[in-house]
Amino acid sequence: MLNTIRVEENLQAKHIRPTAMRILVYKLLNSANKALALADIEHTFSTAERTTLFRTLKTFEEKGIVHQIQDGTGITKYALCEPNCNCELDRDLHLHFHCTICDDTVCLTEHKIPHINLPAGYKAEDANLVIKGVCDKCNSL
Numbered sequence: 487m488l489n490t491i492r493v494e495e496n497l498q499a500k501h502i503r504p505t506a507m508r509i510l511v512y513k514l515l516n517s518a519n520k521a522l523a524l525a526d527i528e529h530t531f532s533t534a535e536r537t538t539l540f541r542t543l544k545t546f547e548e549k550g551i552v553h554q555i556q557d558g559t560g561i562t563k564y565a566l567c568e569p570n571c572n573c574e575l576d577r578d579l580h581l582h583f584h585c586t587i588c589d590d591t592v593c594l595t596e597h598k599i600p601h602i603n604l605p606a607g608y609k610a611e612d613a614n615l616v617i618k619g620v621c622d623k624c625n626s627l
């Protein structure tokens with residue numbers, strides 16, 4: 487488990503004031519090893535207001551702490567960015583893997599989204615590439 491001092495440093499490095507709630511959400515995302523939906527986070531912090539949690543995620547997203555993932559389930563999920571991530575296309579954006587059995591979605595950070603040469607006049611702003619299949623856990627059952 488990541489210690490609180492490290493989390494505070496990581497948040498401050500991105501100009502985010504390390505409130506107790508932000509530290510808890512960061513730690514949860516860090517220990518999850520998969521992308522989490524707002525509902526998953528709500529479930530863990532049942533005493534917290536949904537709006538507070540949502541705002542925490544939005545702040546994290548704006549400051550480059552987390553990125554959103556659309557894995558085809560219709561539920562937006564969030565995962566921590568790598569330390570030096572700017573969520574830039576052609577540099578930071580990576581593939582995701584969605585398991586059709588357990589519904590887990592994970593980052594494949596070592597596999598960046600390949601550069602696509604678009605037709606003249608088209609400008610890419612975002613990309614979302616999800617591989618679907620069976621994860622290692624489900625595969626070994």
Ligand SMILES: [Zn+2]
Nearest residue numbers: 553567571573
């Ligand atoms: Zn990012």
Ligand SMILES: [Zn+2]
Nearest residue numbers: 585588621624
């Ligand atoms: Zn699975």
Ligand SMILES: [Zn+2]
Nearest residue numbers: 565582593594
């Ligand atoms: Zn990711």
